[in-house]
């Protein structure tokens with residue numbers, strides 16, 4: 346039997362749920378006209394919060410920056426604004442592990458020089474950034490090459506590569522600047538450099554502050570990491586609750602076909618689903634497998650988008666067993682500085698309620714594009730390494746009370762050199778050969794939850810427009 350719908354969404358992660366929500370809430374689709382097909386037994390995808398004896402552990406994403414109107418609007422739409430949990434003030438302090446010490450990152454020139462994050466020639470080279478001419482051609486450039494050109498080799502190797510590990514779990518030498526960090530590319534294009542852009546933005550913020558002081562208004566554009574008291578999963582859980590009648594879990598989509606202008610999806614248990622519009626909101630590798638028979642060219646392009654696996658080790662300590670309470674966001678561990686971990690989030694310092702009174706929660710990350718094999722090592726090995734390296738970096742002499750390991754074999758999508766051109770080809774193929782088929786999620790144009798939230802209403806609108814056109818044509 347084939348189940349007929351107007352829209353089918355493959356993947357019940359945050360993207361699939363947010364698109365379904367917009368289709369129902371703002372585009373007038375009835376629950377029975379839409380199905381969200383999710384392969385696993387739960388929705389939410391990467392976003393999962395585990396509650397354990399007063400501790401709140403995040404399997405993957407810890408939160409979102411509160412500077413994207415789309416996420417905040419969605420939160421508001423769902424009636425969750427009162428449950429938002431901004432990160433603590435302390436989390437403004439961030440550290441880098443270098444030459445056997447944790448060193449605080451500071452934007453203040455003299456503090457930055459004194460931090461020892463960069464050797465003196467490296468720090469002085471950063472100061473020359475405003476004098477570096479802007480790149481005028483449009484040739485693709487890696488994040489590393491951009492950083493080396495603008496702020497020098499030392500900063501590129503010690504700071505930017507680690508920052509890229511922290512955001513993408515990626516390799517700065519491989520990632521395409523315009524795809525991975527479009528804002529940085531724009532800063533050079535529009536203002537001639539990074540410092541010039543920051544100064545201009547500061548001036549604009551100051552003017553806005555003066556205007557806001559006169560009329561009253563919300564916080565500035567900086568953005569603060571934000572989550573929910575009960576964990577980040579509060580957001581996809583609320584979406585899933587509203588969409589309950591449209592969600593089908595245990596529906597592992599294996600094939601996509603096109604029959605008489607309709608798409609037909611098949612799940613691994615042999616069920617069929619049919620609709621004129623389909624959104625593939627699953628990881629690119631899954632979308633590649635699903636579309637392999639229908640359009641081998643599209644499938645090959647999707648399959649070529651790499652990912653970097655990540656394994657997260659959560660460690661629960663007694664506060665009394667630490668030399669002092671962690672005070673900050675955590676630290677990044679650049680390569681060749683002696684640690685195998687990518688870095689560590691000081692989770693209970695970032696957010697209140699992540700540990701019970703007297704407890705400290707830390708989360709160490711392993712794997713990423715530089716050392717993908719580490720992400721697949723046994724849990725015991727990674728937990729032991731995390732403990733050992735935190736003992737060194739944070740002088741923790743006592744073992745944790747317990748550890749918990751979360752695995753993300755597909756991890757975070759990577760946007761390597763040529764990604765922008767690949768995305769142009771993918772979009773052109775969808776428009777010309779596969780009308781009614783859409784792709785969504787963090788594999789394509791932005792890896793953050795904010796990006797997925799921003800794209801969701803646009804994709805829903807495009808789908809709704811298609812449905813209107815089909816209705817007009819059939820009348």
Ligand SMILES: Cc1cc2nc3c(=O)[nH]c(=O)nc-3n(C[C@H](O)[C@H](O)[C@H](O)COP(=O)(O)OP(=O)(O)OC[C@H]3O[C@@H](n4cnc5c(N)ncnc54)[C@H](O)[C@@H]3O)c2cc1C
Pocket residue numbers: 355356357358359360361382383384385387388389390391392404405406407408409410596597598599626627628631635655657753756757785786787788792793794795797
């Ligand atoms: C370790 C880690 C930490 C992160 N931290 C942050 C952070 O702090 N802030 C932030 O903004 N972003 C973060 N991200 C990125 C964030 O996870 C993504 O932006 C977001 O979760 C993407 O949601 P999605 O729905 O596109 O994909 P996913 O969450 O991957 O959901 C895809 C869904 O598709 C389903 N699926 C797969 N194949 C099939 C199939 N064949 N049939 C049916 N269903 C299928 C999957 O089961 C899954 O539920 C992090 C990512 C990772 C891995």
